[in-house]
Amino acid sequence: MTEILTPRLLLRRWSDDDLVPMSEINADSEVMRWIRDGSVLNLEQTAEAIERWEDEWDEEGFGLFAVELLGSGELIGFAGLSVPHFLPAVLPDVEIGWRLGRSYWGQGYASEAAHTVLEFALQDRGLDRLVSLIQPSNEASVNVAEKLGMTFERETVHPEFGLPLQVYAIDLTEYQA
Template sequence: MTEILTPRLLLRPWQEDDLLPMAEINADPAVMQWIGDGSVLDLEQTSDALERWEEEWDDEGFGLFAVELLGSGELIGFTGLSVPHFLPEVLPAVEAGWRLGRQFWGQGYASEAAQAVLEWGLQDRGLEHVISISRVGNKASENVAHKLGMTLERETTHPEYGTPLNVFGIDLTEYVG
C-alpha cells in the first residue's frame, strides 16, 4: 500500500495500534454528527470499519489512509478514496473523504490530507472524476471540498436516513493541484 507525505502529515496503511485512537474519534458525538445517522461507533464497530477499509484497498486499488501527525506520530483520523455504495445514484463514482478527531479541527489538516489524496487519485490512480459527499449544513466539510476545487454537482437525500446531502465533484481536466 502507498504512503503519502505532506508537510505536516503521513498518510499511511492502518496499523494494529490505530484501533483505539480511531475508536475514540468515532465515539465523539461532535465528530459523528454529520456521518450516517449521527450515531457514534463503539470499539467493535470501528474494528469492523477498519477491516472494510483494508478490504477496499484489495478490491479497488485505493482506500482510506490512516493520517498521522508527523511531529508526534499521533493518529489524527483518516482520509482517502472510497466507492460510495450507500448512494447508488452517483455510481460509478469515487469519493474523497476525511474524518479527524475534534482536537485537530480548524488547523488545515483535513484540507492538506485531502489535497494529497485527490492529487494521488487523479494523477497516480488514473481517476477522471472524484466526488465528495457531505450532509447539508456541514460547513467544515463543504469548505474542504471548495478548497480542493470541487463544485456542487447535485443535491440529494441519503437513501437510508433521509438526510439532505450535497455532492461536490471535480474532473481531472479541472484539477490544478
C-alpha cells in the same frame, strides 16, 4: 505499502495500533454528527470499519488512509477514497472523504490531507472524477471541498437515513495540481 508524506502529515495504510485512537474519534458525538445518522461507533464497530477500509484497498487499489501527525506519530483520523456503494445514484464515481478528531479541527489538516488524496487519485490511480457527499449544514466539510476546487453539483437523499446530501464534484481532467 502505500504511504504519502505532506509537510505535516503521514498518510498510510492502517495498523493494529490505530484501532483505539480511531475508536475514540468515532465515539465523539461532535465528530460523528455529520456522518450517516450521527450515531457514534464503538470499538467493535470501528474495528469492522477499519477492516472494510483495508479490504477496499485490496479490492480497488485505493482506500481510506490513516492520517498521523509527523513528529508525534499521533493518529488524527483518516482521509482517502472510497466507492460509495450506499448511494447508487452517484456510482460509478469515487468519493473523497475525511474525518479528523475534534482536537485537530481548524488547523488545516483536513485540507492538507484531502489535497494530497486528490493528487493521489489523479496521478497515481488515474481517476478522472471525484465526488464528496456532504450534509448541507456541515460547513467545515463544504469549505474543504471548495478548497479542493470541488463545486456543488446537486442535492440527493441518503437512501438509508432519508437525510439530505449535497454532491460536490471535481473533474480531474481539468484539475491543475
